[in-house]
Amino acid sequence: MKTYFGRKTCPECRMSYDIAAPECPNCHHRNDEPELDALFGHHVRIGPIRQLVFFGIGLAGLLLLNLIATIIFEVVAISNNPGMSQAELIDYMSTPGINLGVSSISYIALFAIFGLLLWVNWKQVGKSFLGWKPYVAALVGLGVLYGFGVLYSLLLQGIYGAAGRPLPGVNGNERALREMTVMSPALALIVFGVVGPFCEEMTYRVGLFGFLSRLGRIWAYVLTALIFGFIHFGWRTIGTDAFFDELANIPPYIFAGIAFGFLYDRYGFAASFMAHTANNLISLALTASGKQ
Ligand SMILES: [Zn+2]
Structure with a gap:
């Protein structure tokens, strides 16, 4: 090939x-x-090196930004309260407010970095929003995602019911997100509803999917979906009971990875970004209104 x-x-x-x-x-x-x-x-046409840089920045860059933001919050906390014990600091750092602060700073900084990296390609990104196709594609994609979600939860109910086990809870990623959303809905909608999906689409579709497409479509679909799925996995649960709940939560992420990949591949950046952002905004809005 x-x-x-x-x-x-x-x-x-x-x-x-x-x-x-x-x-x-x-x-x-x-x-x-x-x-x-x-x-x-339909892709954002950047060179292979820049595709790898987009993927690397979205993955390692985000971790580094998280670390920097965490250190800033710790330094401020310690200077405001010098008598704080190690345990008190750990408790304080895991409150929803601090989590939201760290996530907001990292995602907004990453958004700015992608903005600079896109440079001459902003026009291509903007062009992908023209015409009616990306909007219809995003809407259909969103419907397919919800359809899969319903079928998958029925399947889980069947399996867990037959085994006489309680249904798996939401995974750690999702739980932390809900706490932050209830605390500050407006900021959570901007950061996790719009800025986060934009950064993830730049990382996984423009960067990773684009790069792997050079090897062949099948590689792009399979590897991007797997990596997208396991990036949302709580590795710290290995060896605990929560591990199986994390595992049960993986297929929807993998399915979403395939769906966003298809939208990007066939209808462009606007389609995958809008489906991703709409999916997150709906879920965040339900959490904020106390319905989920
Ligand atoms: Zn020439």
Whole structure:
């Protein structure tokens, strides 16, 4: 199977450029490989190095930003209350307010970094919002996601019911999110409803999915969905009872990874971003109104 790494030489100006790019970045002569539009036509067309950078920044960069924000909050807490014991500090740092502060600072900083990294590609991102297709695709995608959610919860009820076990609770990721949302709904809607999905779409679709598509579509779908699923997994629950609840919560994330991948691949950034953001906003709004 043909892969799309490496560079080609522009027949017009002799400059070498990314083999999967839509045109020569120097003289704008069209890259005339006929299959490119079918393969990458709806993607945000950035080079393979930048695709890896997007993925790396979204993954390791977010962890680093989290760490920096955590240290800032700890330093402030200790300077305001020098007599604080280690245990008191740990308790204080795990309150919803501090969690929300750390998440907000990290996600907003990551959003700004992606904004700078996109630079000349903002136009492409903006263009993906034109026309009616991405909106309809996002809406249908959202419906499919909810359909899967309903079927999966029926399946879990069946399995757990037959085994005589109580249904798995929400996973740790979800629980922390709910506490923060109840505390400060407006900030949670902005950070987890809009900024978070934007950063995740840049990381997993523009970065990871785009890079793996150069190997072939199947690699992009399978690996992105698996990584997207296991990134939402609470690894600290290994060896505890909560481990099985975490495991039971994985398939919906993997399914969401496939669905967002399909929307990005076939309808562009706007479609996967809008489906992702709408999905999160609905769930956050239900939590904030006390219905979930
Ligand atoms: Zn050229």
